[in-house]
Amino acid sequence: MLHAIPGEHYVEFVADGIKPDDHPSFPSRVDDVPMTTSRLGAQVRLRAEVILAIQHWIARNPHIDMGIQLQPADTHHWKGQRLTIHTASSRWESTLTIRPDDDGLYELSSDRTWFLQLSVPTTTAATIKSINRKLVKPSHLRPESGEVLVTLADSRIAFPAVVDDEGWNGAEVPYFRPEIAKIIGAWLNYAHLTLDDAYARTYWEGDTLIVVESNYAAMAGYHPDHVKPERDGRYAIGWRGWAWESV
Structure with a gap:
């Protein structure tokens, strides 16, 4: 499990078919933006190593209908990597490409098939x-x-x-x-x-x-x-x- 560093909190993915006890938490940065009342999910920024941890988790849970990949797969040059997210449902599918910001972090928000929420460290x-x-x-x-x-x-x-x-x-x-x-x-x-x-x-x-x-x-x-x-x-x-x- 990755631990949060100063300035980070924990975020989890919530999707149909995933039991609450199976929601692992990942460290994330939450920016100081006005809180909205919409329940479309939290907006967070993630380190590249956190993205890789999420990628491994998704690979073990293919029923989430979500694919996430850092390209190219050269872990020594994370800052220049593009993040590709592919999601699908019975009625639609979408592919999104995200580039790292000036801090080398990837901004991630919720999707139609899953959403993000602030959480606590993974436990049982x-x-x-x-x-x-x-x-x-x-x-x-x-x-x-x-x-x-x-x-x-x-x-x-x-x-x-x-x-x-x-x-x-x-x-x-x-x-x-x-x-x-x-x-x-x-x-x-x-x-x-x-x-x-x-x-x-x-x-x-x-x-x-x-x-x-x-x-x-x-x-x-x-x-x-x-x-x-x-x-x-x-x-x-x-x-x-x-x-x-x-x-």
Whole structure:
């Protein structure tokens, strides 16, 4: 698996016939453009080595009806290579040629037979469930002095947090200890997998929690939320729009 470098996020291909658990993620650059409300898919820019990884994945999944190739196949001169994408369905087919930009990156957007959405690093359902079992335990969720239990409006699990006196948009603004932030991240991934795919997905980059909102992941211009430790090292997760409520 290729890992994202600074300035990159992860993107996955979504197409008919591909199970969600089979969507591998690939590093991508997401430019600072205004977010559109169209669900035509994210627009990303990819390194040549990422294109080659996608090419190998597509070769193992011929039912996607998509071909992708860098030409010429001289991996020592990536900057000058052209990217050819061929897609087909029962009613139409299309061939697109993309040249690298000044940064040597290839701009890719969605197609009629598949679309792109922002994602998290590739993992497995078994791993998500295992991490959730390890971290999400009642003994790990006991409030400390000054904390109260908060929950999302549609969930049955509560997390200890220090709650800001001034709410935002009518909802609580909870601040979570680092160990609780890790538990919330694990639980969100589990909830996305097993309860409702509208739940956000998360991953960590150092001490920053990356939160990928499922409702926006396929929108052009969307950037995942980078939740960094704030006052007393605590994390304000989902404070801008999630309906946190005190228990």
